[in-house]
Each structure stands twice: as C-alpha cells, then as structure tokens.
Amino acid sequence: MNDQAYNFAYLDEQTKRMIRRAILKGLAIPGYQVPFASREMPMPYGWGTGGVQVSAAVLTPEDRFKVIDQGADDTTNAVSIRSFFQRTAGVDATTDTAEASVIQTRHRIPEEALREDQILVYQVPIPEPLRFLEPRESETRKMHSLEEYGLMHVKLYEDIAKHGHIATSYAYPVKVEGRYVMDPSPIPKFDNPKLGNNAAVQLFGAGREQRIYALPPYTDVISLDFEDHPFEASKADHACDLCGSTHSYLDEVITDDKGGRMFVCSDTDYCEKRQAEGHTGRRSDATQLQEVGQ
Amino acid sequence: MQSQTLSGGFTDPARDAARSFRSVMDAIAHPGTIYDITGATPPAPLSIAAGSVLLTLCDTDTPVYLAGDADCDAVRSWIAFHTGAPIADAANCHFAIGTWEALMPLSQYSIGTSEYPDRSATLIVETAGFAANGTTLSGPGIKDTAQLNLPDAEALASNAALYPLGLDVLFTCGSQIAGLPRSTTIHLPETA
Numbered sequence A: 001m002n003d004q005a006y007n008f009a010y011l012d013e014q015t016k017r018m019i020r021r022a023i024l025k026g027l028a029i030p031g032y033q034v035p036f037a038s039r040e041m042p043m044p045y046g047w048g049t050g051g052v053q054v055s056a057a058v059l060t061p062e063d064r065f066k067v068i069d070q071g072a073d074d075t076t077n078a079v080s081i082r083s084f085f086q087r088t089a090g091v092d093a094t095t096d097t098a099e100a101s102v103i104q105t106r107h108r109i110p111e112e113a114l115r116e117d118q119i120l121v122y123q124v125p126i127p128e129p130l131r132f133l134e135p136r137e138s139e140t141r142k143m144h145s146l147e148e149y150g151l152m153h154v155k156l157y158e159d160i161a162k163h164g165h166i167a168t169s170y171a172y173p174v175k176v177e178g179r180y181v182m183d184p185s186p187i188p189k190f191d192n193p194k195l196g197n198n199a200a201v202q203l204f205g206a207g208r209e210q211r212i213y214a215l216p217p218y219t220d221v222i223s224l225d226f227e228d229h230p231f232e233a234s235k236a237d238h239a240c241d242l243c244g245s246t247h248s249y250l251d252e253v254i255t256d257d258k259g260g261r262m263f264v265c266s267d268t269d270y271c272e273k274r275q276a277e278g279h280t281g282r283r284s285d286a287t288q289l290q291e292v293g294q
Numbered sequence B: 001m002q003s004q005t006l007s008g009g010f011t012d013p014a015r016d017a018a019r020s021f022r023s024v025m026d027a028i029a030h031p032g033t034i035y036d037i038t039g040a041t042p043p044a045p046l047s048i049a050a051g052s053v054l055l056t057l058c059d060t061d062t063p064v065y066l067a068g069d070a071d072c073d074a075v076r077s078w079i080a081f082h083t084g085a086p087i088a089d090a091a092n093c094h095f096a097i098g099t100w101e102a103l104m105p106l107s108q109y110s111i112g113t114s115e116y117p118d119r120s121a122t123l124i125v126e127t128a129g130f131a132a133n134g135t136t137l138s139g140p141g142i143k144d145t146a147q148l149n150l151p152d153a154e155a156l157a158s159n160a161a162l163y164p165l166g167l168d169v170l171f172t173c174g175s176q177i178a179g180l181p182r183s184t185t186i187h188l189p190e191t192a
Helices: A013-028 A050-059 A076-089 A137-147 A150-163 A189-194 A270-274 A287-294 B003-008 B013-029 B047-055 B071-082 B152-160
Strands: A064-069 A102-106 A117-124 A174-176 A179-180 A201-206 A211-215 A221-223 A250-254 A261-265 B064-068 B093-099 B121-128 B135-138 B146-148 B169-173 B176-180 B185-187
Touching: A013 A201, A013 B047, A013 B169, A050 A076, A050 A201, A050 A211, A050 B013, A076 A102, A076 B135, A150 B071, A174 A211, A179 A201, A201 B013, A211 A221, A261 A270, B003 B071, B013 B047, B013 B169, B013 B176, B047 B071, B047 B093, B047 B121, B047 B169, B047 B176, B064 B071, B071 B093, B071 B185, B152 B185
Parallel strands: A064 A102, A102 A117, A117 A201, B064 B093, B093 B121, B121 B169
Antiparallel strands: A174 A179, A174 A221, A201 A211, A250 A261, B135 B146, B135 B185, B169 B176
8 A cells, every 4th residue: 555645665855865875975985974964754753763764765665664673573563664664655665684675674684694785774762882981972983083182091990891702792893994993783692703794784873872884785894892802792592492593693681570581583574494303392382382372 | 847846856755765865875885886876867967876865864954056957947946846955066065976077176076174074075976887897995994905997996995085074985886886985095006
C-alpha cells in the first residue's frame, strides 16, 4: 500500500537533497560527522529519526527494505519503521538479510556477510565519541580537526586501571582510515570487526544530534586498543539455545523467576535460517513447548 | 528556447531523483567504477548525467558555478527553472560544472576548513569518455585497486594530499557517471 497523501518516502524533496548532499560528503570523508538540518519525524527523537531520514533519502522504489532492532525483525521499533516505508515509499519489505537491498539497523550488524549492492543504515543516539569526555561541541570539533584523540586513550586506560581490562563493551570507539575517531553507534564490540572492510555502504544518521557520517565499502576501521591490551570482540560464552550457533552474538533471556535463563541469537533472521537448516540447540523444544502451553 | 528551458526535468521528480541519487552515491562510494545515470535532458552542452546530478543535488541552497561553454543562457535558464540554484563564481560555489580545462585551476574552489571539511566544492567534470584504464586508484570504497582515466592525475593527487580537506569530483559523460572523492589515493606512474 502506498499512501499517496505523502511525498515518496515521506520527506519533501528539498530536505532529501540536503540529506543526500550530507551523505555524499560523509562518504568522501569517512568517519567525519557532517552536520545536517534534521527534521521532525512522525516519531519521537530516540526512536531512530536519524536512521529514518537517511533511509528516506536513499530508498528507491525498487529497493527491498529490512529493519532490525537489536538484531530482531519483530520488535516494535523495527515493525513500525518497516511499515512506515511500506506505506510512504511503497517499497517491498523483507526480513531476509540476503534479500534486502537497504537495511536499517538499531545497534547490530547482521551476522550474515553483506554484499556490495547492500546499504546498511544505522540509527545513532550520540554520534560524538568524545562527548562524554568533553561536553562542549566547540572543543570536540577542534579535537577532531587537530586529531587530538589522547583523551580517548586515557579513558580506555582508566578502564584498565579500574577493571583490569577495557570494560567498554558497546559503542566501542574506532579509528577510520587512520584519521577520524568515530562512534560506531551502540553496537556490541562483538560487531566492531565487521565495520572495517565491509562490502556494503554503511551510513549513520543521528536525528536529535543532527549528524550524518558514513563508511564506504572496504574502509579501514581499527578498534582503539593498546599493545598489551589488544581489542577483543567478546560475546556471552555460550552456544545459542535454539540453533546451537557458537559464533553469533547472543541475548540472555530470563525464562522464569527461579533463575532460569537461556541464550539465543540476537539476529533473529540468522537464527531462524539456521533452525530451518536443521541446526538445533540445547532448548530447541522450548518454542514448541511455549506454543503448546498457550 | 523557452520550451527547452521548461522541458528536460525529471518526469517523476521524487522517484527519478531517488534513482539518480543512488547512482551518484554508488559512484562516490565506489571510486573509479562507472555507473549509469539518467532522468534529466538538459540543454547542450550539458550531458544527461551532469543534468541529472544537478537536479538531484542542487537547489536554492547551493550556489552553482558554470565554467566555460556550460555558462550559456540556455543552461542558466534551465538551472534557474528546474532547481532555482543561484549562479556563483568559483570561490563561492558548492557545485562547479564544466570541462576539466574550463574548471581549472583547482585552487580557486573552496576545500573546506579543518573543522568543517564538508564545506568544500564538488566538481562535476564533463569528460569525453570513460575507460577503465589509466591511473590506478586505491582507498575507501575500492576493494584492492581500481583504474580510471583521469584528466590530470597530478593535480588530483595534490587534491587528495589535502585530505581531509579537498574537492570531490564527479566525472560525467553521456548518461554515465564515475566518482573520485578526496579520500581516494591516486597512484602516479612514478610511484605505482
């Protein structure tokens, strides 16, 4: 269904041109945050207005659109953004990572490797990696221009001094092409290695903070670390209880009030595909039991 | 004259602009790769590709500089009618359009500031033809290396040396487009 009362993909053309120019500058200067005039969207700030505006600017009528929220296709945020663009842009939606040409994501990178003809759009809450270290925008802008990133290393060092290891587990800062330090949005650091040398175009949109930045395909992205405390992509030390995967990022799900819990893939599409292929986990019967119980 | 001014825009503005932008974005995201771009039919001497880029990216917020033959009444009124973009001189433009020779020297365009490197000009360079041979390119968006015929590899290499400042270039020819952002490393024959 295409809602004819709105322009294609909701935004007016002048706004889209402005966002498109920002995307191009972002791609030309990987990791640099391009200011843009973020618009009011029919959802509150914090619900992915940045990602939605970037998606609105890049979607074409021929695209297949997928939205994930922490890896899941069926959460409120993902379902409503998906149906928003089905209505206003008339695009086909899918939950299959391989079938999608544009994927909007909140805080995950799909487990399945992306291709050159795919675009990954991130929703970003705080685009400035230095913001919690230096609250003044005028100062952080100067720090980026001077490549003055010592403060970020001090922060990681303080982690080590306090906890014995780098305790930052999500929104782990990266350096892009040896120049800009970038916030990869609050993806788990498990996903950091997928940022660099990825075949897909990666676009980041922060609506409230009015910033767009980008990583072209095959960009050099390094997670900041120290020689004696190298970066480590960590995950829960379990296998998925539904599909048995030992190399995917897991969510911990509380199943009762007696300490019962299970670990499941956060990427629902990946997990379902594996189950369809016949892979099983420790509690593969759990979903069936639940259905019988209802 | 009048009818030429009014015609040649996108037939379905929102969707044509979306498709056209995808080509421009692919070109900038994959430097050296040639993409098809259509939608606009601008007056001579502008190519379909250059006209489509103008309609996709330019409006009243973006001063445009017309260099050489591109600076003619037909083009001026076409841009005025379809985009409303003000015509500016080279130093103040956001987009510059023309042949490579007409656009020279590169030093007259804004390359951005160290705090706002995005405030730089984008050149739309009309070329005689594309060939996937010539200068070797590498950098973001390129898997290993790419090849593209460049009008002046040395001048473009000095532009790349300004990174993160510098100009971004879109090469257009007929209904094809290729991109060369400032982030691309240009391997000059001596160093290749």
